Amino acid sequence: MKPYFIGASIASALVFMSACNNSTSSTETSVQSTKVTQPATKATSELEQTARLKLKTLERIMAQARAKDIDVTREETVVWFANEFLKFANWDENNQDAITYLMGEYYGFKDKKEELAAMVPDFQREKVLSILDGGIAELSAVLSGDIQRRPVNKVDWKNIEVSDDMLLSNGKPIFLYDYFSKSVGRPLTDTQVYNDHLGAIFHGGENLYPVDHDRAINSFLLNEDRTFNQELLKEVTDISDTNVGFLIYWNMGIPEWVEKLEPEVRLGRSLFTGYDIDNPLVRDVWGTIAKETGALTRGKKVSQLGYILANEPHWYTISSGWTRRTGEMQNISSYTVNKARQWLRNKYHGNIEQLNKNWNSQYSSFDTIEIPMPIPAKLEGTPKFYDLARYNMDRAIDWFTFVQNELHKGNPDADTHIKIMPHLFTDDQRHQGIDLEALTDLTTMIGDDAKARETRSRTAKNPEAWEAHYAYFWEELSLAYDFMESVSPNKIHVNSESHFLSAGNWREFDTSVEYVESVYWLATVQGMDVNLAWFWARDPDGSPEDRLEGELNFFDNALAGSFAGSVNQQPHIANAYTQVMYDLNSFSEEIMALRAQRRPIRLFHSETSAINKTNHMSQQFKLYEKIYFDGFPVGFVTENIIKKQDNKSWDTVVVYKTEYVTQAELNTLQTYLDQGGTVIIDSNESLSKNEYGQPHTKTLSASKGNLINLAGKADIAEIRQVSLKSASNGLPDLVLDENNGTEYKGVNWRAVKQENGSYLVNLNNLGKHKAKLTLSLKGGEKLNITNMMTGKSMKDHFQLAPKGVLLLHVTVE
Incomplete structure (x- = not known):
């Protein structure tokens, strides 16, 4: 059997079934590399002619299936993608200069752009043949009775119900799929763009990288006299109210009138937040906009999937090449400095002597404290760095709390989420201003743009650790999702820019169908309810969408390179994405049951240690990885989770290489023990120091609970065994x-x-x-x-x- 079947999940099952029936056959389903160094040898007309014949064959079998009342939704999608990509292949072949230019805009393809441009037309035609072969084989197997498959649980895009922790379509759980940006400016009535094959979520703001005025909710809506620019406001109020959708706050620009009144307003900018979030005029502007647009869009379908409060927010305070290029946090305003001084005054309860002792400084008062920006990298691990990094997080929390509160004044029912990059949590760095727990807890939905990839990052100089053991890089996705779902277990989870198909640091023409199947099952079982893939960049005639035509010069150069080698040139991947979502929606009730499985073992997470150590998350992943394959979802607890959630939701808390915790964190763990909980500690080093590296005067005691201190004598495998034994009553049968x-x-x-x-x-x-x-x-x-x-x-x-x-x-x- 060929590996390219219609439904990715069913494809894997068919190959698996064949292997089980033949003990000598291999169950290896990895697709052979499709990297091509020369144009295909067959004539273009011959490849397309063959595809047209196969289309007729598939359509004939579909007619037979319909006559027997067999659902052919999957095959309808194969037919649609086959026709689209035959058209795309012809466009690419007839516009080699444009395709060559776009290939060169992706840094990984610069040196072979002509070669790839020549290869890609026939590459697409050959992949069309593959998906047609798969469609014919699978539907034939269904017709013969060799396999049984469920009808697709199709999305009713016009009638989505938002429940507490799931989305419903026709009374059943549904997982929504679409592309975050596609053919910008196309109306919802354009069925070449909005359909079941590509998804039909309406994007209330999708011009991603304009110079200033964009179609999202932005600061240019408000005039200096506090009236609204009515033409721009129509971009919000005139949005079609037909389909489920989302709205996004686009924060890159700031009006000239604001800059004239506040010359410091651009200080402290970051890549996608083009102004100082501590500026009082900025807060006045955005507070007014959030409240008013919230009121104007209240109850509309375009806000059913929430208001995205920011696109990939971050404020990197240790300088790098790219932050210098974009101007990120190269300096800060007097407002930020004064707020930092007040934060420090509160943190030290007005005791400047204690701050001087921690910082090794000699300030006479909090009003004279200097706040370095960028922060010298040599400060990492010092009390001064801890305070500055923690303040950077707290000011971001304060900003998003303010914006959400103002939105809720105009629209009390508004759902919110933030497109947070999960690697800001899973990476070791903690100087970027994002506290994933606090922001996940704050908003009414979980928001992110998690990534996974089948190949090594193009920025990696050496083989990556995962390559030795795994088929693809899943660490960021799984670790972050388990953490966010532990923080907010009863919220809808929206990945508003899923980078599972391609991203800036990875792109391959030979991406496998099996990878697409696996990663979307993984993300969905781990909590994802909505995903908007990156990205659909073709207009219906096959040409690149308007933003990608002509000479490209974007503030963020990631967009310019996103077309080359993307899903728009890979019919097998575009088809696989939709097919796996069909499969997931066919089993949506079973997946919700799997999600409800209890998390018996919880890893204790402390941002205190994450800030103070340069390898904390790398260490934590090793334990997470060790128990990730034991038949249940891994859970996390923090000080706030222990305080806010039912402690009977888990059996055991494991503390691993977590040397730094605040007194409040230590007290909360003690309270948990006082109430009869179980805590496993890897060594006496864990929980031994406060946020400034000073020894705690007290240690945990068993009290009414069970305290297991392994005293540094157990390796990670033994810690797993002790944890499993402690939680044995909660493990699967x-x-x-x-x-x-x-x-x-x-x-x-x-x-x-x-x-x-x-x-x-x-x-x-x-x-x-x-x-x-x-x-x-x-x-x-x-x-x-x-x-x-x-x-x-x-x-x-x-x-x-x-x-x-x-x-x-x-x-x-």
Whole structure:
């Protein structure tokens, strides 16, 4: 069987099924590299002619299926993408100069732009043949009764219901999909852009990188006399109220009249926030805009998916090449300095002597404190750096709290989220002003633009650690999602710019269908309700959208390079993205059941240690990784989670290499023990110091709980074993034994017991090796296993290829 089947999940299941029926066949489904160094040898007309014949074959089989009342939504999408990409291939072939130029705009392709431009037309035609072959094979298997598949649970784009922790379509959970930006300016009535194949979320603000005036909610809406620019306001008030949508606050520009009144307003700018968030006039302007536009859009469908309060906010305070180029935080305003001084006065309770002792300084008062900007890198790990980094986070929290409060004055029911880059949490750096926990807790929805990638980052000088064990880089996605879902377990989760298909630091023409399947299953099972992929850059005639025509010169050069090698030149990936969303929506109720699985083990997270250490998150990932493959979602606790959430939601808290905690954090852990909780500490070093590196005078005591101090004698594998034993009553009844030829596990799995006593099991092989698996029950009872994607029975021992996904229904004899 060929690897390119219609539904990515069903494709994997078919290949898996074939392998199970033939013990000598390999279950490896990795697609062979499609890198091409020369144009295809077949004539273009011959490739397209072959594709047209295959289209007729598929349409004939579809007619047979319709006559038997078999759902052919998946095949309709294959047909649509096949026709579109045949058109795209012809455009690319007939406009080689434009395609060559766009190829050269991506830094990774500069040296081979002519070669790639010549290759890409036939590359697209050959991939069209692949998806057509897959469509014919799968629907033929359905017609013959060889497999059974569920009809697609199609999205009713005009009637989406926003529930507390999920979106509903026709009464069932639904996962929405679209592209964050596509063919800007096209009306909602343009079915070449808004349809089930590409998604139909209306974008209330999608001109991403204009010089000033953009179609989002922006500061140019307000005039100096506090009246609104009515022409620009129409861009908000005249938005179609037909489909579910979102609105975005675009913060790059600031009107000239503001700059004249406040000459410092550009000081302290960052890449996508072009002004000082501490400036009182800025707050007046944005407060007025948020309140008024909130009132004007209240109850409209375009705000159903919330107001995005910022695009990728960050304020890097340690200078680098790119921050100097963009002017990010190269200096700060007097407002920011004075607010920092007041923050320090409050932090030290007015005791300047204590600050001087910590900072090794000699200030006479808080009013004379100097705030260096950029912060010298040599200060990292010092009390001074801690204070400045923590203040940078707190001022951002204060800004977003203010904007959200003003929005809620005009629209009390407004949902909000922030497009936070999760790597700001998963990376070790903490000088960028983002406290993921606080901002996730603040907004009414979870917001992010998480990334994953199948290949090494183009900026990496050496092989990356994940390459030795895994099929793709999943750390940022999984670690951040488990953390955010632990902070806000009952919120809708919107990834408003998903970089799973391409990003600035990775781009490959040979991206595999199996990767697309695996990563979208992973993200959705881990909480993602809405994703807007990056990005759809073609107009319906095949040409690049207007912003990408002619000479490109953007403030942020990422957009200019985004077309080359993107989903717009990869029919197999565009098709796979939609197909996997069809599959996920067909099993939406099962996925919501999997999400509801309890998190019995919680890792203690402290931003105090993350700020003070230059390797804290790298260390934390090692423990997270160790228990990530044990059949349940990993959880986190913090001081605030322990205070705000039901402590019975977990069994064990594990503290690992967390030397620095505030007194409040330590007190909260003690309170948890006082109430009968269990805490495992890796060593006496953990929890030993306050935020300034000074020893705590008290340590935890067991009290009414269970305190297990491993005293530094256990390695990470032993810590896992102790943690699993401590939480044994909360672990799944099912056991998965994995053998992939290495000591590293690769299959992430979840197992939940249903009301009727059966089990629902999801398996996703993130490992780079084929996994030999055995599924059993702790009591040893015989299991009946059904592959829910094909309707086929399975044995309790089977194999799963890298990036393979299974959804199983398990009963006990």
